[in-house]
Amino acid sequence: MSAAEPLLIVNGLLVLPEGPLVKGAILCEDGKIAALGDIKRREGVALADANGALIAPGLVDFGVFAIDKPAFHFGGITRAALMPDQSPVLDHPARVRFAAQSGKPDLWVHPLAAATRGLEGVELAELALMRDAGAKAVATGRQWISDSGTMARLLRYAAMLGLVVVAHAEDGGLTGNAVATAGEMATRLGLASAPSEAEALAVARDIALAEMTGARLHLRQVTTASALTLVCAAKQRGVAVTAGVTPAHFMLSDLAIGDFRTFARMSPPLRCEADRQAVLEALADGTIDVIGSGHDPRGPEDKRLPFADAEPGMAGAETLLPLTLNLVRDGVIDTARAFALLAGNPARLLGVEAGALSVGMEADIALVEPERPWIVDSDRMAASAGNTPFDKQPVQGRVTALWKGGAALG
Amino acid sequence: MTSPASSHLGRYPAGAAAFPHRGLMGIAGLARHEILFLLDEAEQWVELNRQPQKRDDRLAGLTIINAFFENSTRTRLSFEIAGKRLGADVVNMNASQSSVKKGETLIDTAVTLNAMRADAIVIRHASSGAVALIAGKVDCPVLNAGDGSHEHPTQALLDALALRQVLRERGGSGEIAGLRVTICGDILHSRVARSNMLCLTALGAEVRVCAPPALMPEGVEAMGVAPFNDFNAALEGADVVMMLRLQQERMQGQFVPSPREFRYLYGLTLDRLAKAKPDALVMHPGPMNRGIEIDSNVADLAGRSLITRQVEMGVAIRMACLDVLTRTARGAEGWS
Numbered sequence: 001m002s003a004a005e006p007l008l009i010v011n012g013l014l015v016l017p018e019g020p021l022v023k024g025a026i027l028c029e030d031g032k033i034a035a036l037g038d039i040k041r042r043e044g045v046a047l048a049d050a051n052g053a054l055i056a057p058g059l060v061d062f063g064v065f066a067i068d069k070p071a072f073h074f075g076g077i078t079r080a081a082l083m084p085d086q087s088p089v090l091d092h093p094a095r096v097r098f099a100a101q102s103g104k105p106d107l108w109v110h111p112l113a114a115a116t117r118g119l120e121g122v123e124l125a126e127l128a129l130m131r132d133a134g135a136k137a138v139a140t141g142r143q144w145i146s147d148s149g150t151m152a153r154l155l156r157y158a159a160m161l162g163l164v165v166v167a168h169a170e171d172g173g174l175t176g177n178a179v180a181t182a183g184e185m186a187t188r189l190g191l192a193s194a195p196s197e198a199e200a201l202a203v204a205r206d207i208a209l210a211e212m213t214g215a216r217l218h219l220r221q222v223t224t225a226s227a228l229t230l231v232c233a234a235k236q237r238g239v240a241v242t243a244g245v246t247p248a249h250f251m252l253s254d255l256a257i258g259d260f261r262t263f264a265r266m267s268p269p270l271r272c273e274a275d276r277q278a279v280l281e282a283l284a285d286g287t288i289d290v291i292g293s294g295h296d297p298r299g300p301e302d303k304r305l306p307f308a309d310a311e312p313g314m315a316g317a318e319t320l321l322p323l324t325l326n327l328v329r330d331g332v333i334d335t336a337r338a339f340a341l342l343a344g345n346p347a348r349l350l351g352v353e354a355g356a357l358s359v360g361m362e363a364d365i366a367l368v369e370p371e372r373p374w375i376v377d378s379d380r381m382a383a384s385a386g387n388t389p390f391d392k393q394p395v396q397g398r399v400t401a402l403w404k405g406g407a408a409l410g
Numbered sequence: 411m412t413s414p415a416s417s418h419l420g421r422y423p424a425g426a427a428a429f430p431h432r433g434l435m436g437i438a439g440l441a442r443h444e445i446l447f448l449l450d451e452a453e454q455w456v457e458l459n460r461q462p463q464k465r466d467d468r469l470a471g472l473t474i475i476n477a478f479f480e481n482s483t484r485t486r487l488s489f490e491i492a493g494k495r496l497g498a499d500v501v502n503m504n505a506s507q508s509s510v511k512k513g514e515t516l517i518d519t520a521v522t523l524n525a526m527r528a529d530a531i532v533i534r535h536a537s538s539g540a541v542a543l544i545a546g547k548v549d550c551p552v553l554n555a556g557d558g559s560h561e562h563p564t565q566a567l568l569d570a571l572a573l574r575q576v577l578r579e580r581g582g583s584g585e586i587a588g589l590r591v592t593i594c595g596d597i598l599h600s601r602v603a604r605s606n607m608l609c610l611t612a613l614g615a616e617v618r619v620c621a622p623p624a625l626m627p628e629g630v631e632a633m634g635v636a637p638f639n640d641f642n643a644a645l646e647g648a649d650v651v652m653m654l655r656l657q658q659e660r661m662q663g664q665f666v667p668s669p670r671e672f673r674y675l676y677g678l679t680l681d682r683l684a685k686a687k688p689d690a691l692v693m694h695p696g697p698m699n700r701g702i703e704i705d706s707n708v709a710d711l712a713g714r715s716l717i718t719r720q721v722e723m724g725v726a727i728r729m730a731c732l733d734v735l736t737r738t739a740r741g742a743e744g745w746s
Contacts, residue, residue, distance in 0.1 A: 177662050186627035188438070190538040190559030190604055192662075195628070260539030304517050306537030308558070 006034075007406050008041050009365065012050030015057065015339050017356045026055055028363035031405035036357060048408075050367050053400060056339050058364030060355045061317065062244060062346035063139075063166065063220050065296040067099075069107050071317035071383035073409055074402055075293070076366035076399035078107065081350055084114035085141045091117050091125040093133040100134030106404050110350050112139035112166055115154050121145040124154055128161055136350040137218070139166035144202050146172045150333045151206065155215035164216040164242075164349055167206050169227065170268050174198035182270045185254040191307060196271055200226035205235045207241055218349055222251040222288065223271050225278035232287045242349060243282070244290035246381040247323035248314060248389060250279045256389055260307040263378075264389040266294075268314035283341070284332045290349065291341040293320040297385035315383040318376070319390055322397035325370050329396070335370070363406035372398040417539065422447050425744025429734050434551040435542050437608040445612055448730050449571050453725035456575070459495070467497035472529040472736060474498045477519075477544075478555070479505040479535040483553050484696060485564075489532045492728035498529070516540060517547055524548040530736055533557075533650060538601075551735035553728075559599050559660060563693050564731060566605035566725040572716045573650060575723070576691060587614025592644045592686070593635075594620040594676055595654030595703050598627050599661065602695045603654060607633050620644035622675065624665045625656075639659035641676050644728075648686040652693040653678050653704045669702045678704045691716055 007028045013021040014036060027035040027045070034393055041047060058078030065083050072080055082099055084090035090099060090116035099111040113135035117123045117256045119142075138158050144167070147152045178194035180186035186193035191240050203219060207230060210217035222228055222243040231243045253273040256264040264270060282288045296313030303310050324342055327333050333341070339356075347355025354362040373396050378386030402409045421443075422428035428447045431439065444552040458464055474493040478486050486502065493500035503523070514522075516535075520543075524529055530551045533541045538558030545552035556562040570586060591610050597619045607630075610617050618633040619626070630637050638644035645651065656665075656672060668674045683690065692708055692715045697721045700706045709715055737745035 182628035184632040187627035187629050188604070188633065190557075190561070190601060193628070270440075292527060300517070301515065304515070304543070306516065306535065306540035306543055306558070308537050308539075 005406070006045040007048060007363070007403070008039060008045045009048045009050055009055055009367070012053055012348070012367065014055050014357055015335055017340065017344055017358060018336050021054070021335060025367065026357065028365070028403070028406035031363055031407070033357060033359055033361050033363050035359060036233060048401065050105060053130060053263035054335070054368040054370055055357070056365050056366050056368050057343040057355050057357055058402060058404065059342045060346040060350065060352070061216070061295065061320065062290050062292040062349065063294055064317070065111070065293070065294070065313060066146065067102055067107070067109055068295060068297055068317060068384050069103065071295065071315065071381065072107055073402055074399070075317040075320050075384040075400055076368065077317055077320070078364035078366070078402065078404045079110060079347070079352065079354060081110045081112055081136065081346065082296075083141060084112050084119060084139050088221045089114050089119050090117070090130075091137075093126060093129040096130045096135045097133040102176065105407070106409050107210065108404070110136040110352065112137050115140045115165065116145065117151070121147060123149060124150075127157060127163065128341040129163055131163055135163070136352065137164040137166050139220070140168050142168055144168050144172050144182065146168050148209065152209050152213060153240065155209050155217070159213055159215035164218050166220050167217050169199050169202035169206060169222065170194075171198040171201040174201065178269070179265060180257060181254055181271050183254060183272050187262060189257065189307070196224040197226060199224045199268060200230060203227040203230050207231070207239060209267060210241055211237070211239045211362040214240075218242045218244065218290070219291070220244050221246060221268060221294070222282070223268055223279060224275045224359060228278050228282045228287050232282070232285075235287065242289040242345070243287060244292055245279055245288050246292055246316060247320060248294075249315070250276060251323055252276070252281060252389060257307070261389065262303045262305065262307055262310035263314060263387050263391070265307060265310050265312045266314065280327075280332055281317070283327060289323050289341065289345045291320070292346065293317045295383070297383045298387045299385045303387050312402055313387070314389055315381060315385055315387050319388060319395060321368065322395035323390070325397040328370070363403060365403045366399050367401040368399055369396060370397050372396060374398055421450070422604040426738060429510050433545050433735060434563050435545060435552070435554050437566050437612065438561065439604045439611070442612045445567065445609060447569070448567055448727065448734065449574065451730035451734055452567075452571055452723070452726040455729040456723065459722070459725055464495050465497065466495065468733060468740070469493065469496035469498035469736060472498045472740075473527065474500045474530045474532065474732065475503055475523055475526070475528040476532045477503045477523060479533070479540070480556070480605050482534055482555070484724070485534065485566045488721070488724040489555060489728050491738055492725050492732055495725070496732060498732070507639055516544060520544040520547040529739060530732055537562060552737070553731055553735065556601050558601065559604070560601050561605045562601040563605050563725065564727050565602050566609035566719055567731075568727040569606055569652070569693060569695070570609055571727055572693070572719045572723040573691065576716055576719065586610065589615045589649040590618065590647055591615045591652060592618045592620060592648040593652045593654065594641055594644065594678070596656045597621040597630065597654070598625040599657040600654050606652065606661060607635050611635065618644045618648070620676070622666060641682065642685055645685040648690055650691045650693060651678060651683065651686055654695065655703055657696065669699075673702050677702060679707050680705065680707055683708055685691070690714070693717065693720060695720065
């Protein structure tokens, strides 16, 4: 297996950056996409038959909490942007450099530098040094930076360095020790909760500061109607803001936390049904730019606990693609937009030449059978832990082959 | 003393169908007739507890573990007395002196208790949902003695029993349906409030909850109760006033400016009580903060205050729960 060996994948449906699916082939040379469409096979070119499957870009999973190669490859993920919330925190150039190398050659990890030392939200970390050590963006981690002065300085500095700032948007004062969204569910369960406006408040402030400083702001998860309205308005004003979401927030409402199911404990917490509908609308109208898995595999020691004591997060890498394809089947988005959300847009945010099928891009390619059914089983996942709220649910869409830089994986 | 079997004849499904639950997690899972079944079962124990010889040996040989992961005096004592009066061997586990402090997980503690072959486990824990988590890992019935801000089912049952009894003593039918009950205090953090909202509405009462906005849970109307911020308005026409203390231990940040200010707006004084019905009853699950949410002269109001009665009923209700929940294991007639 050599990345240099030319490869021709034929007989597939090409998922191009825009427009409908196109029957055709893709040629990869020197690890890059060399040609697309109706291609004749040359001597010395390896051949792969897609058998009518989708030929799609490998997914670029924006904002994962662990490097979990088997899960990523199962899910068709060839690149992952790693959150700085590691142990130790990615707030030092050496750690960033190590993380950037940790998946190669078959998975590229793009570390997100910690915005502040120890992610404590107080002192800025060495962002320029970390950028040159391989950090592709800066992130505030799981936390919101509560001090507006610190956030403004961070945005200014990151703007100068050309780094996108990835923010977690929950007003800490309103959130407190909340583990659920205020509403009937949290009230019945007796769980500490925060109003969904905690998100809108944080989004409003961060957008205002981004507008003031000219920084590029990516809100990793926007999950409420009011916050999405703010993002949409800011985009219309020309503010450089983008928004992401994970499948949990467009698939589930806070009904899922009934019976204190800790696998449904998320950060931000699951919202009411009206907010879920607003997320679907924002996916359809372009307000949301990125769908990431937020992959955070957690074993029983973190999850088999009382709800409020359990860690938030889910193992999402394997279900990222099939759950997003639900949106295509439901007519919310088309296939091209699904892969823009999963690969093209996150690649652009990271500034990497990947995530789309166009000539010159890195040959990160997934063959996808979009209708192929399978059942999520938390006991038999490729991920290092099976904490999924979608356990035992039937889904459709499976990756059948994956290439990273033109080299076959698995 | 009438035997429970005959007095219940025809009022409930026969045998184990009268209470088809493995444990008692909360009022939320109970049907109206199941609540009434437990109240009726408790009546015989009220009688027994008033005799000089308070002993019934139906749980002889059974081991009941009281696992209290949160401090408690009255509830633990009440469960302990209940178990002992039924002849069971009652063991108390106090979390402060257990391996919980040494980092053992809750699940491991549950598995350990299970391995000791308890016949019933009574659990109190500071986290909502913790008791159900343990119940899923043990083979014997589990009774929730309070989990976080979620539920405290035996408290709601004993409150209903105390209420019913006093209403009967006053010459009524003991019917809770149609009563207007005002629950006032720290609704947000109170498991007693949640269980009582569920229990009283299931029994047909009109329930009002009253608290300052910061202590009122969002969406509480969905539980079938009417929220009030104004205590005077909430008291109007009330048949029963139930006061709750401020749960400082569950508060992160300041929820009310001061105890004095809380008393000013929400303290039950004699003057305020006059806004309720003339013979309105006063309840409090304890522990009371006299002079804050309730004045001493209200708490001790003869013929109106049910506070000590509530404590008395607690033992009877817990005896009923322990008896009913162990019937299947004991092979009681119609329950095996």
